[in-house]
Amino acid sequence: MSAVRENGVIVAIDGPSGAGKSSLTKLLAQRLGYIHIDTGAMFRAVALMSKRAGIATDDDARLAELCRGLEVTFVRDGENCRVLANGEDVSTEIRTEEIGLLTSAISARKPVREALLTMQRAMGAKGGVILEGRDIGTVVFPDAEVKFFLSASAEERGRRRYLELAARGDKATLEETIAKVIQRDQQDEGREHAPLKQADDALPIDSTSLSIEEVLTVMENAVRERLAQDDKR
Ligand code: DC
Numbered sequence: 378m379s380a381v382r383e384n385g386v387i388v389a390i391d392g393p394s395g396a397g398k399s400s401l402t403k404l405l406a407q408r409l410g411y412i413h414i415d416t417g418a419m420f421r422a423v424a425l426m427s428k429r430a431g432i433a434t435d436d437d438a439r440l441a442e443l444c445r446g447l448e449v450t451f452v453r454d455g456e457n458c459r460v461l462a463n464g465e466d467v468s469t470e471i472r473t474e475e476i477g478l479l480t481s482a483i484s485a486r487k488p489v490r491e492a493l494l495t496m497q498r499a500m501g502a503k504g505g506v507i508l509e510g511r512d513i514g515t516v517v518f519p520d521a522e523v524k525f526f527l528s529a530s531a532e533e534r535g536r537r538r539y540l541e542l543a544a545r546g547d548k549a550t551l552e553e554t555i556a557k558v559i560q561r562d563q564q565d566e567g568r569e570h571a572p573l574k575q576a577d578d579a580l581p582i583d584s585t586s587l588s589i590e591e592v593l594t595v596m597e598n599a600v601r602e603r604l605a606q607d608d609k610r
Contacts, residue, residue, distance in 0.1 A: 381504060381522055381607050382502075382503055382504025382505070383503040383504060383505075384503045384504045384505030384506075385409075385411060385504045385505035385506075385604070386504055386505075386521075386522035386523055386600065386603060386604065386607070387501055387504050387506055387508070387518050387520075387521040387522055387523075388405070388409075388411070388506070388507040388508070388521065388522070388523045388524075388525075388600055389507075389508055389510075389513035389514035389517070389518055389521040389523070389524040389525070389576070389579070390402050390405075390507060390508070390509040390510075390513065390524075390525045390527060390596075391509070391510060391511055391512065391513050391514050391515070391524070391525070391526050391527070391573070391575070391576070391579065392511075392525075392526055392527035392528050392573075393511075393528060393534065393558075393561075393562050393565065393566075393573060394417075394477070394534065394538075394558065394561050394562075394565075395529065395533075395534030395535065395537050395538050395558055396527045396528050396529045396534060396584055397527060397529065397537075397584050397589060397592065398509045398527055399415060399417075399509065400589055401527065401589065401592055401593060401596065402415070402507050402509040403456075403458075404589070404593050405507055405593060405596050405597060405600070406507050408593070408597055409507075409597070409600060410505075411505050411506055411507050412505060412506045412507070413458065413506075413507050413509075414451070414497065414500055414501060414506055414507070414508045414509070415451070415458070415460075415509055415510075416493070416497055416508055416509065416510035416511075416513065416517070417480070417509070417510060417511075418449075418451075418460045418468075418471060419449045419460075419493050419496065419497070420480050420483065420484040420489070420493060421460075421467075421471035421472075421476055421477070421480045422447070422449045422460055422462040422467055422471055423440075423443065423444060423447065423449075423480075423483055423484075423489055423492075423493070424471070424476055424479045424480040424482075424483040424484075425462065425467055425470055425471050425476055426443055426447060426462055427439075427440060427443055427479075427483055428476070428479060430443060434479070434482040434483055434486070435486070437486055437487065437488050440483070440486055440488050440489055441488035441489075441492070444488060444489060444492035444493070445492070446463075447462060447463060447492075448462075448463055448464075449461070449462055449493075449496065450464075474542075474547075474549070474557065477557075477561065478557070478560075478561065481561050481564040481565060482564065484511075484565075484568075485564065485568035485569070485570060486570075487570050490570050490571055494516065494517060497510075497513075497517050498517060498518070501517070501518060504522075508521075511565055511571070511572075511573040512571035512572075512573070514526070514575075514576035514578075514579050515571070515574060515576045516571045519576070522603055522607075523580075523599055523600050523603050524576050524578060524579035524580065525579060525580050525581075525582055525596060525599070526575040526576065526579040526580070526581045526582070527582050527584060527592070528581070528582070528583055528584070529583060529584045529585040530585045531555060531558050531559050531562065532555055533584075533585045534558050535551065535554045535555030535556075535557075535558040535559075536551065536554075536555075538554050538557075538558060539551045539554040539555075542554065580595075580599060582595060582596075
């Protein structure tokens with residue numbers, strides 16, 4: 378056990394959509410016995426609720442009010458994790474392409490980022506957690522003990538997403554899916570508040586031609602190395 382925080386270290390995994398963050402974070406959390414926090418799901422929950430309330434993506438006053446009245450929580454469901462927005466299970470509804478693009482716009486707004494920043498810091502402070510997102514290593518926990526920046530080419534990320542959608546029976550073409558991946562990257566990297574960018578002290582991993590198992594091994598070794606160093610102190 379690390380001496381750094383009460384329950385262990387904080388691991389930050391940032392990177393663009395489709396780089397494999399969710400699968401890897403889940404597996405790494407299982408191997409380490411850590412809690413997994415999918416911060417993208419929190420932004421998606423805000424986007425879904427804003428859509429239902431008919432709030433425009435640039436209406437900061439109403440977005441701030443929405444966030445004040447919103448509690449996003451995670452509950453374990455066997456191997457998976459359900460996302461609850463004020464107690465309602467929104468896990469499936471937040472995963473559509475439409476909500477994905479809306480989330481990218483909503484997550485650029487300052488009041489939304491501020492509200493979720495507070496929630497994420499409270500969830501992770503004791504350590505023993507892996508947070509995945511876009512700004513974990515740069516803004517949410519700049520002092521995280523281990524940071525990864527996971528990327529892959531836009532074509533490969535689009536291909537992975539396309540296969541996921543096809544398995545669900547979605548009719549999107551490969552070209553359209555790659556175009557949406559590129560559009561989301563531009564929105565996430567170009568925004569003013571907490572843009573997607575690699576922290577200076579993050580370990581970059583390009584997963585374009587690596588298997589999940591290969592990436593997982595690199596990550597697990599890096600975390601265990603850090604834990605061993607802390608134990609020696
Ligand atoms: O990881 P994801 O695809 O579920 O994320 C959905 C959107 O949320 C993505 O376009 C960027 C945004 N996001 C963010 O701005 N900051 C985070 N920490 C996580 C996600």
